[in-house]
Amino acid sequence: MINDIRYSAEVAIARQDSRPIVALESTIITHGMPYPQNLETAQAVEQVVRDGGATPATIAVIKGMLHVGLDAPTLAELAQMPAALKLSRADMPFALANGLTGATTVAATMIGARLGGICVFATGGIGGVHRGAETSFDISADLLELAQTPVTVVAAGAKAILDIPKTLEFLETQGVPVIAMGQDTLPAFWSSTSDHPAPLTAKNADQVAKAHLMREAMGLPGGQLVANPIPKEHEIPQHVIDPIIAQALSEAEEQGIIGKAVTPFLLARIFELTDGASLTANIALVRNNARLAAEIAVALY
Ligand code: PSU
Ligand code: MN
DSSP: OOOOOOEEEHHHHHHHHTTOOHHHHHHHHSSSHHHHHHHHHHHHHHHHHTTSSEEEEEEEEEEEEEEEEEHHHHHHHHHTTTTEEEOOOTHHHHHHHTTOOOOOOOOHHHHHHHHHHOOOOEOSSOBBBBHHHHHOOOOOHHHHHHSSSOEEEEEEOOTTTBBBHHHHHHHHHTTOEEEEESSSSSTTTTBBSSSSSSEEEEEEHHHHHHHHHHHHHHTSSSSSEOOOOOOOOGGHHHHHHHHHHHHHHHHHHHHTTGGHHHHHHHHHHHHHTTTTHHHHHHHHHHHHHHHHHHHHHHHHH
């Protein structure tokens, strides 16, 4: 049996009153951004959700307990914990069963959200099919989670460290709807648009919420991926980011980085190589995603 879920005070109240809740991941805090921007961003994103009329639930595993919603001291502690584990679907039960502490990826946060009765989740970027996956087999567990766990995930599209066409093909095969917000091209994380046509387009949060309910009514497993473009004023031009991504990728290969270390390595190198510009953009798009996720959550209740 899973240990009791530890809800934060505000999430417990929201559950009691059946108010809208938005799940937030914690790997972005421990493995996606440096301190102190990671903590400032996590706090700011929670506030964006509250301002949007929903309750934020940052999910993590603390000493073997599933936390759905973190109180302020626990969030601050996690943000300064270099030893925190990165927990995906494969690692989460081991951590829960053995009293370990770690942050949850998109896949593990979806699992935590489902256990806590939450169906909307905001993040920055999801994992995907990596470039060179035809030899490395590196495909994120996030994609398979989207195929089986009924949570609507708002992200800023696929990052250019990934192979975007392969990621789209994989999601299509797995029956995961990829819904671009307000445009017919797929946003590409640092850029608001890309050359890739979006499989589906939604005009507003209400259409996404209705589609979520339709999947439920049809008894379909799996969630939805909502691709929300970064606000134009925060975009990083492709000619700036592309050579940096290429450098980070070749360093990862030279250094033999594999498995779950790949994504954190690439993110950290890109932050360093852009002198923090990638971090500023990242913060802006996560906030923007939290705003949309709150709207979707409100539309669902
Ligand atoms: N992409 C980002 N920022 C992140 C991640 C991905 O732009 O913080 C994190 C998320 O937690 C995501 C995880 O679920 O990395 C994917 O890791 P992997 O590729 O090892 O599945
Ligand atoms: Mn991987």
